[in-house]
């Protein structure tokens with residue numbers, strides 16, 4: 001019974017958990033499955049070229065599963081047009097290296113959908129840490145964008161409500177930067193869907209194999 005944690009900032013030692021660890025260009029240990037990207041909070045014009053170079057180098061690694069997290073954030077200080085430019089470059093990398101994209105998005109969902117339409121990527125896109133309302137969730141799914149849910153599911157009632165009625169073909173679960181065990185996220189997911197936990201595990205696994213082809 002292996003639980004997939006699609007996005008985490010901590011290294012799991014548990015045998016029954018498969019996780020994709022989030023790495024930054026400054027990370028040093030790439031020995032486990034990981035994703036790597038330039039986060040909108042940490043775009044620095046001084047190190048940008050070097051950061052992109054490191055991302056590209058790591059993308060050819062067998063352990064690298066995805067590009068990201070990268071994306072758009074309306075409330076961070078980084079200039080929004082610079083964020084857009086760096087995000088687009090990472091979309092292109094995701095296509096070039098055939099790795100799915102893990103997206104950080106704060107108050108910029110329409111821009112994400114717009115970019116999806118414009119760039120028409122072949123690689124799947126996953127919005128991580130999704131915590132917005134039904135309408136946005138359905139809109140993203142309609143555009144074939146995957147949604148990953150984390151600890152918000154444990155306490156955010158509006159999100160629980162949203163989660164309970166979404167189509168599950170676009171679902172992932174994650175721990176992100178929280179201390180929560182991924183098993184608790186699967187438990188609450190199963191409770192909210194009134195479905196056996198094994199069924200949720202199977203659905204996430206199917207979604208995973210479908211997009212990572214492994």
Ligand SMILES: [Zn+2]
Pocket residue numbers: 007008009022069176177
């Ligand atoms: Zn994260």
